[in-house]
Amino acid sequence: MVLVFVDHNGGQFKKATFEVVTYGKKVADLLSCECAALVLGAVDNAGILGQYGANRVINVSNDNLTNFDSQTYTSAIAQVAEKIGAKVVIVGHNSTGKSIVGRLAAKMDAAVISGAKAVPTNDNGFVVEKNVFSGKGIASYLLDTDIKIISLMGNSIQPEVTGTDASPEAMELSINPPKVRVIERKTISGIVPLPEAEMVVSAGRGMGAPDKWGIIEELAEILGATTACSRPVADTGWRPHHEHVGQTGVAIRPNLYFAIGISGAIQHLAGVSSSKVIVVINKDPEAPFFKNADYGVVGDLFEVVPALNAALKDFKANNN
DSSP: OEEEEEOEETTEEOHHHHHHHHHHHHHHHHHTSOEEEEEESOOSOGGGGGGGTOSEEEEEOOGGGSSOOHHHHHHHHHHHHHHHTOSEEEEESSHHHHHHHHHHHHHHTOEEEEEEOSOOBOBTBOEEEEEETTTTEEEEEEOOSSSEEEEEOTTSSOOOOOSOOOOOEEOOOOOOOOSSOOOOOOOOOSSOOGGGOSEEEEEOGGGOSGGGTHHHHHHHHHHTOEEEEOHHHHHTTSSOGGGBBSTTSBOOOOSEEEEESOOOOHHHHHHHTTOSEEEEEESOTTOGGGGGOSEEEESOHHHHHHHHHHHHHHHHHTOO
16 A cells, blocks of 8 residues: 655645645556555545545544644654555655654654655666756665655656545544644745746846846746745845745756846755756856756846746737
8 A cells, every 4th residue: 555645735735735646646556556645634625636546535633733743743644554554655845744754764664765756666676766966866766665655856747637536534543732832823825835836937146136026026927937036035135035945945846947147056056956947047158057057048137037028928918
């Protein structure tokens, strides 16, 4: 049995949820077993996970799971895995997944791979691939423990509808109260979270000042993209910290990444180099980012970006 822990936001599933269930289904097919999806807390439509390959949808409702706590969530996932005999546990490689995979591995005496990018192979043992060296290399890891844990990088696999709705089954667990008490919770709403975004428009210190960001936001709006920034921009308060991408911020792998006025320091590249297509706009032809670009424009961003925005608007107006 493959167990997939699915995350949700206030009872609503996100795109990453369907990615990880699709991945779990493919792993289950590889091992000739079933895939079970685990939902902790109340959700609006848990049965939809059956469409993406879950043979079983297990729902655990418990007052001690109302707010995320890595210890209580780890306990719940481990208990469910033991009850159903799961040999592979899969989570998303987001903030939630990152905070529980280590605990799960210790609790279940399991090997763990964080940030997997492809479906494992099982020809010569259970082998999982992930990016290494800031995305410049790919390493293959053999997991030879009885139980295996994988966290899946976002945008590594496209969600696939392969089945029909499943009937959620309730499961009772013994969950100790969390040791951390949540007093207040602040969330960002109305935007696609960076780890899930398929298109990202990011800018750096080349913008010169925070009040000049209008052209970046306009480009993102035209494309339906999420905005991001480099670390110096977030550190100086020009943009909110949740937009900071890079090794010390949010690691992303969108289908399209615009790097505007960003030199391309190694710390930034480490978090975005897995993007499928990278477009760099910079007036410095020696900017390191150009070495990683699929497309590059050498020019003043305050001339290039408005011209690009105008061209995209014209294209959309004539192709709707």
